[in-house]
Amino acid sequence: xxxxxxxxxxxxxxxxxxxxxxxxxxxxxxxxxxxxxxxxxxxxxxxxxxxxxxxxxxxxxxxxxxxxxxxxxxxxxxxxxxxxxxxxxxxxxxxxxxxxxxxxxxxxxxxxxxxxxxxxxxxxxxxxxxxxxxxxxxxxxxxxxxxxxxxxxxxxxxxxxxxxxxxxxxxxxxxxxxxxxxxxxxxxxxxxxxxxxxxxxxxxxxxxxxxxxxxxxxxxxxxxxxxxxxxxxxxxxxxxxxxxxxxxxxxxxxxxxxxxxxxxxxxxxxxxxxxxxxxxxxxxxxxxxxxxxxxxxxxxxxxxxxxxxxxxxxxxxxxxxxxxxxxxxxxxxxxxxxxxxxxxxxxxxxxxxxxxxxxxxxxxxxxxxxxxxxxxxxxxxxxxxxxxxxxxxxxxxxxxxxxxxxxxxxxxxxxxxxxxxxxxxxxxxxxxxxxxxxxxxxxxxxxxxxxxxxxxxxxxxxxxxxxxxxxxxxxxxxxxxxxxxxxxxxxxxxxxxxxxxxxxxxxxxxxxxxxxxxxxxxxxxxxxxxxxxxxxxxxxxxxxxxxxxxxxxxxxxxxxxxxxxxxxxxxxxxxxxxxxxxxxxxxxxxxxxxxxxxxxxxxxxxxxxxxxxxxxxxxxxxxxxxxxxxxxxxxxxxxxxxxxxxxxxxxxxxxxxx
Amino acid sequence: xxxxxxxxxxxxxxxxxxxxxxxxxxxxxxxxxxxxxxxxxxxxxxxxxxxxxxxxxxxxxxxxxxxxxxxxxxxxxxxxxxxxxxxxxxxxxxxxxxxxxxxxxxxxxxxxxxxxxxxxxxxxxxxxxxxxxxxxxxxxxxxxxxxxxxxxxxxxxxxxxxxxxxxxxxxxxxxx
Numbered sequence: 155x156x157x158x159x160x161x162x163x164x165x166x167x168x169x170x171x172x173x174x175x176x177x178x179x180x181x182x183x184x185x186x187x188x189x190x191x192x193x194x195x196x197x198x199x200x201x202x203x204x205x206x207x208x209x210x211x212x213x214x215x216x217x218x219x220x221x222x223x224x225x226x227x228x229x230x231x232x233x234x235x236x237x238x239x240x241x242x243x244x245x246x247x248x249x250x251x252x253x254x255x256x257x258x259x260x261x262x263x264x265x266x267x268x269x270x271x272x273x274x275x276x277x278x279x280x281x282x283x284x285x286x287x288x289x290x291x292x293x294x295x296x297x298x299x300x301x302x303x304x305x306x307x308x309x310x311x312x313x314x315x316x317x318x319x320x321x322x323x324x325x326x327x328x329x330x331x332x333x334x335x336x337x338x339x340x341x342x343x344x345x346x347x348x349x350x351x352x353x354x355x356x357x358x359x360x361x362x363x364x365x366x367x368x369x370x371x372x373x374x375x376x377x378x379x380x381x382x383x384x385x386x387x388x389x390x391x392x393x394x395x396x397x398x399x400x401x402x403x404x405x406x407x408x409x410x411x412x413x414x415x416x417x418x419x420x421x422x423x424x425x426x427x428x429x430x431x432x433x434x435x436x437x438x439x440x441x442x443x444x445x446x447x448x449x450x451x452x453x454x455x456x457x458x459x460x461x462x463x464x465x466x467x468x469x470x471x472x473x474x475x476x477x478x479x480x481x482x483x484x485x486x487x488x489x490x491x492x493x494x495x496x497x498x499x500x501x502x503x504x505x506x507x508x509x510x511x512x513x514x515x516x517x518x519x520x521x522x523x524x525x526x527x528x529x530x531x532x533x534x535x536x537x538x539x540x541x542x543x544x545x546x547x548x549x550x551x552x553x554x555x556x557x558x559x560x561x562x563x564x565x566x567x568x569x570x571x572x573x574x575x576x577x578x579x580x581x582x583x584x585x586x587x588x589x590x591x592x593x594x595x596x597x598x599x600x601x602x603x604x605x606x607x608x609x610x611x612x613x614x615x616x617x618x619x620x621x622x623x624x625x626x627x628x629x630x631x632x633x634x635x636x637x638x639x640x641x642x643x644x645x646x647x648x649x650x651x652x653x654x655x656x657x658x659x660x661x662x663x664x665x666x667x668x669x670x671x672x673x674x675x676x677x678x679x680x681x682x683x684x685x686x687x688x689x690x691x692x693x694x695x696x697x698x699x700x701x702x703x704x705x706x707x708x709x710x711x712x713x714x715x716x717x718x719x720x721x722x723x724x725x726x727x728x729x730x731x732x733x734x735x736x737x738x739x740x741x742x743x744x745x746x747x748x749x750x751x752x753x754x755x756x757x758x759x760x761x762x763x764x765x766x767x768x769x770x771x772x773x774x775x776x777x778x779x780x781x782x783x784x785x786x787x788x789x790x791x792x793x794x795x796x797x798x799x800x801x802x803x804x805x806x807x808x809x810x811x812x
Numbered sequence: 813x814x815x816x817x818x819x820x821x822x823x824x825x826x827x828x829x830x831x832x833x834x835x836x837x838x839x840x841x842x843x844x845x846x847x848x849x850x851x852x853x854x855x856x857x858x859x860x861x862x863x864x865x866x867x868x869x870x871x872x873x874x875x876x877x878x879x880x881x882x883x884x885x886x887x888x889x890x891x892x893x894x895x896x897x898x899x900x901x902x903x904x905x906x907x908x909x910x911x912x913x914x915x916x917x918x919x920x921x922x923x924x925x926x927x928x929x930x931x932x933x934x935x936x937x938x939x940x941x942x943x944x945x946x947x948x949x950x951x952x953x954x955x956x957x958x959x960x961x962x963x964x965x966x967x968x969x970x971x972x973x974x975x976x977x978x979x980x981x982x983x984x985x986x987x988x
Contacts, residue, residue, distance in 0.1 A: 394884050431818060435818075469830060524825075524828065540947065752922040
């Protein structure tokens with residue numbers, strides 16, 4: 155009964171979505187205040203109904219209602235409660251419901267956070283988001299309904315894929331989707347602006363905090379995914395350039411370009427059409443990612459069970475949403491004239507260059523992801539694309555990006571004298587050299603030419619960020635008070651850049667200096683990796699709620715002194731009969747120690763992999779700092795103040811109307 | 813006009829996606845089926861400096877499995893290959909593709925080595941001749957050195973039971 159209610163709630167949400175799309179849009183066109191005013195309550199009502207459907211499905215999972223085919227396929231009565239709940243989004247149908255829930259949650263949030271905006275504008279924004287929700291709700295009800303009954307019900311479920319029985323599934327998809335879907339807000343702002351014909355700096359100011367929030371979630375989501383792959387998949391890798399990882403990384407790259415471009419549009423009234431294009435692109439790539447994962451056009455470790463009918467549906471939807479947006483852009487583009495000019499040596503130039511570099515690197519990732527498909531479609535030769543391609547094209551694009559980042563932070567808006575810019579760079583350059591010398595002197599990992607190069611880039615970003623803050627505060631009479639009163643957006647910018655530097659340090663050192671030893675070992679044997687000796691102490695049988703297996707205890711010593719004890723497990727999950735590896739990891743800022751069990755070779759001997767991974771934590775620490783930077787910048791009260799002031803001016807017949 | 817450019821690019825992308833939708837990425841017909849396997853002389857993982865030639869492998873059918881240590885799906889496929897090797901139904905020859913010697917060797921030590929020998933192809937020369945499009949791929953080569961079957965993507969028990977093993981059984985009577 156509750157499942158039927160959930161099904162009904164989805165249908166209601168669809169009906170409200172149709173209203174939410176049509177009525178405010180027509181109202182805004184005709185200037186009908188009543189019709190436009192429908193947008194906010196409709197967005198909230200839609201969220202309520204989708205949340206109801208979500209709760210109904212969660213109820214079925216918690217109570218093991220295996221008469222629902224989706225629950226029976228993805229859960230089991232022996233599954234612990236936390237995984238029964240997260241199993242909800244462990245497969246196609248449920249993850250789609252999560253997508254729609256988050257989309258309507260964003261709409262609902264916009265309905266509350268848009269009170270300072272002109273009515274016609276906010277009505278259009280919500281209508282565009284409503285249109286997207288209609289597409290996804292139709293998709294769900296037509297091809298992927300999680301509420302379908304299966305009678306008679308099986309006595310027990312087929313269990314959740316053991317790979318997914320992990321804390322990672324609890325947090326990674328919700329976070330990632332929140333980011334993905336969040337770009338729909340920037341997209342809706344861009345479309346509303348194009349329809350209304352007013353894309354000015356006020357538009358950018360409204361869109362900025364929303365875009366920053368979505369970007370923050372996406373950053374966290376990607377970092378969590380990378381961390382999950384690292385510890386759970388037993389591979390010790392943190393990035394594989396898998397098509398699905400790329401699908402989340404591409405919107406991130408364009409989203410990063412977007413938040414920078416928005417800042418320039420807001421402050422200087424430049425790059426308007428470029429910013430709009432980035433907003434369309436970032437959300438377009440989110441949709442494309444959804445298409446790639448669910449249509450079966452590419453093979454991937456992450457791919458959901460695919461179905462061509464679903465593929466056709468998403469492709470048509472993609473054409474309508476992105477094709478429509480780009481057609482609107484082509485039609486309205488000429489009305490977007492940039493108001494301000496800027497010199498070659500100016501912050502605008504550096505921002506534009508970085509924006510282009512980010513877009514190009516996004517294009518190379520897109521190319522690498524789709525290349526096999528494109529060549530095949532053309533009937534040309536065939537090529538394999540893997541990490542060799544991505545590392546070869548992506549890294550060289552990041553290096554100039556990093557150099558320009560440091561320069562851009564010091565350049566003035568509009569125009570800067572080259573000589574003055576150089577003078578301002580003396581301090582950061584000095585800082586870079588000092589940091590680099592210290593690193594080379596103290597870290598044995600930092601001595602290869604490639605490591606020095608990577609670290610130099612990271613320290614350049616670090617020094618130019620810290621140097622920028624120092625310079626700004628020192629110029630005031632009371633530096634400490636000046637620091638306390640720095641605008642949040644400014645602090646957030648530097649925090650995120652410092653985070654980026656920390657990630658570069660992690661990527662560089664863990665990529666170049668990981669020590670990996672693969673060996674066979676029986677209890678009593680020792681394996682040496684770098685300075686560390688891993689002694690296989692004992693293997694004991696273990697029994698979990700829905701699996702059994704073997705736990706291997708390793709004692710780690712360095713120079714004869716005990717460092718830590720690690721436990722690696724090999725599990726066999728009963729229902730699916732799948733073996734899983736749980737790595738034993740001792741995390742540390744300086745290095746991670748990592749042990750995983752491979753295949754049993756005979757009665758007592760196992761193939762064993764031990765690794766020492768220097769600075770691997772810095773990868774995710776940097777991502778956390780970037781996300782924190784995004785969150786801090788978003789909270790800048792200036793966005794709200796200016797939005798209110800502009801809205802007041804608009805209400806009294808000023809320049810800004812929807 | 814320049815504002816319409818993104819739309820044109822997007823239309824092209826959609827065209828490719830639409831065609832891609834009607835193709836199974838795991839079932840790429842190879843023009844090489846029924847043709848002799850391309851000639852090669854490559855070192856192996858065990859002895860990188862001593863070349864193994866195409867002619868050295870003639871005389872009985874073998875499965876040529878293309879893999880790399882960076883390939884996520886090869887990990888998925890690997891247990892099946894180990895099982896297949898234990899049944900002794902067919903010789904497995906590995907083709908290590910665009911990889912590093914150390915990483916490839918370590919990969920086999922860790923997971924077990926199902927291959928009688930593994931050709932080492934760091935520049936992907938044989939891979940290119942074979943039209944390898946995504947790793948893993950598997951070719952069935954008969955005793956005369958002719959390619960009889962190709963599978964793109966990880967092998968599954970289903971593919972093995974329904975396609976590969978019956979084909980192998982057909983090839984068997986020709987064995988002395």
